[in-house]
Amino acid sequence: MALPPGPHRLPTPIQTALFLGLQTQTARIMRRRYGEAFTVRISGIGNLVVVSDPVLLKQVFTADPKVLHAGDRSPLGAVLGRNSLLAIDEQRHLSQRKLLLPPFHGERMQSYEAIIEEEARREIATWPEDRPFATLEPMMRITLGAILRAVFGARGSELEQLRGLLPPMVSLGSRLALLRFLQRDLGAWSPWGRFTRMRAAFDRHVDELIATARRDPELEQRSDVLSLLVRARHEDGTPMSREEIADQLLTLLAAGHETTAATLAWAVERLRRHPDVLRRLVAEVDAGGRDYRDATIREVQRSRPVITAAGRFAMVDYQLGEWLLPAGTRIFASAYLTQRDARLYPDPERFDPDRFVGRMPETYKWVPFGGGIRRCIGAAFAHMEMDVVLRTLLSELELATTGEPEERWKSRGIAFAPSRGGRAVVRRRRDRPDGAAPDAVAAALAGAA
Ligand code: HEM
Incomplete structure (x- = not known):
């Protein structure tokens, strides 16, 4: 049989x-109507097959990387650079991935952790009390600081400059990635001109970070990802080039921040x-545990996967379950539907969250991180x-509960976020079990920020 219905x-x-326009609703309706594999035709892209069955997901995720590509059809390459892990396939992808994996090993x-806690405390100390506000932007500041410090190894003035440069650069880049016709440098005021100048500034910062790392007598003891990339070697013994490191750092930021x-x-x-x-x-x-929190995070990712699907592209005719997809078909392995x-x-x-208490999610039934x-x-x-x-948030703040309707899904380009930015009303906790006076801690941190 050819394409799914x-x-x-x-x-x-x-x-x-x-x-x-209505990705989540449309996907749900089509899933109900056509089953766990269906085809939609998208202008400028062609046939897109959406799958949501663990058996099909397993087949897609374990397919030969020569047969199903993920990178070279991605619009992100133009923005993130030609070495970006998100924009390459086959042998080039494998060898870059091998260099990037060790710094991200679970152990x-x-x-x-200490860096993240510091970033979270610093941000939380500025939150207003008893007044609703959206948490998405504040969370973006925390995750940006986390990546700049733990991944880029940035400190001091370098860190502060990157904190200013990167949010507008990533936001402009993610819009331009999808609008190829705008990718022409028509001077400093054109969108692409602005982007390429920001990218050049970013590259200069990365040069400085690499030079600082190379000069650092304690490089061997450093644990930030950049320092591990500076020490990493290709199979032939050569170090990663400056361009490779810069492209991968930008990729890590773009993939991990929002x-x-x-x-x-x-x-x-x-x-x-x-x-x-x-x-x-x-x-x-308060009791110092974490199992229920682990399960809660997994349940948030099950019920609200911010990347709703992992994409692949068939390089040749491809038999997927009972269907034969012609070369050129795109496949979406849908976390949202599965x-x-x-x-x-x-x-x-x-x-x-009790779904995941005492039990890890099953590999092809829980796929918010792809596969x-x-x-x-x-x-x-x-x-x-x-x-x-x-x-940090739960130990510092009381989060007011609400009977308001749930927030809807809102696409931010690639990731889906709550439509009102995850609005919260908070108050500093006055009943913390460690006896610390939270206001004094908050004030000290706000002063230090
Ligand atoms: C909740 C947070 C995150 C979610 C939901 C998420 C989700 C995903 C998904 C769905 C993919 C595609 C997988 C596939 O095609 O099978 C992906 C790839 C990737 N992510 Fe994440 N991600 C998150 C955080 C991060 C962070 C913190 C980093 C790094 C600092 C990161 C770096 C990457 C990279 C480099 C890739 C490309 C992997 C490759 O192509 O080999 N992500 N992520």
Whole structure:
């Protein structure tokens, strides 16, 4: 059989508008109507096959990387650089990934916890009390600081300059990535001209960071990702070039900054609407535990996966389950649909961290980080970061619960965030078990910031 079923009689522009404009709702309707594999036709892209069955997901994630590509059709290469892990395939991808993996190994994560806690405390100390505000931007500041310090190894004035440069650069870059016709440098005032000048400034900072690392007599003891990349060697013994390091640092930032912040904003959105879960989490934080928090993070990612699908591209005709996809077909392995399948997760709309207490999620049923040799290399980092931020938040603040309707899904280009930015109302905790006077701590930190 050829392509999976789909709304073939609907004109392509309408399919495109429905799928891109209302991605989550359209995907749910099509899943109900056509089953766990369906085809939509997207203008400028062609056939897109959306799969949401663990058996099909396993097949996609474990396919030969020569047969299913993920990088070279990505619009991100133009913005992140030609070496970006997100924009390359096959042997080049494998060899860059091999260099990037060791710094992200689970065991290294503890060494980054203190940095994340400091960034979280510093940000939380500035939050207003008893007044609603959106947590997404504040979470973005935390995750930016975390990456700049733990990944880039930036300090002092370099750190402060990068804190200013990168948010507008990443936001402009992610808009331009999808608008190829604007990718022409027509001077400093044109969008692409602005972007290329910011990118040049970024490259100069990376040069400085690399030079500082090379001069550092304690390079061997440093644990930031940049210092590990400076020490890394290709199989032929050569070091990574400056261009490779710069492209990968930008990739790590682009892939890890907004995704983690959006998931944290969803965590706030969920917890405010689930007082029982919130109470259990606070009691656990106060008792020094973490199992329920781990499970809560996994349940937030199950019910609100900020990257709704991992994309692949068939380089040749490809047999997927019972279907034969012609070369050129795009495949979306949908975390969103798989993780809300009632056969895999009974009552899937219910937010229930107990699903994951004492049990790890199953590989092809829980895929917020994608899978196979393209699985997110920052997964352990992101989990650690979300754990530390939530722990800090729950131990410092009281989060007011709410009966307001849940926030809707809002696309921010690549990641989906809560439509109102994960609004919160907070108050400093006056009942902290360690007896610290929270206001004094907050004031001291705000002063230090
Ligand atoms: C909650 C936070 C995050 C989510 C939901 C997320 C999700 C994803 C997903 C869905 C993919 C594509 C996987 C595939 O195609 O199979 C991916 C790839 C990637 N992620 Fe993440 N990510 C997160 C955080 C991070 C962080 C913190 C970093 C690094 C600091 C990072 C770095 C990367 C990189 C480099 C890739 C490309 C991997 C490759 O192509 O080999 N991500 N991520």
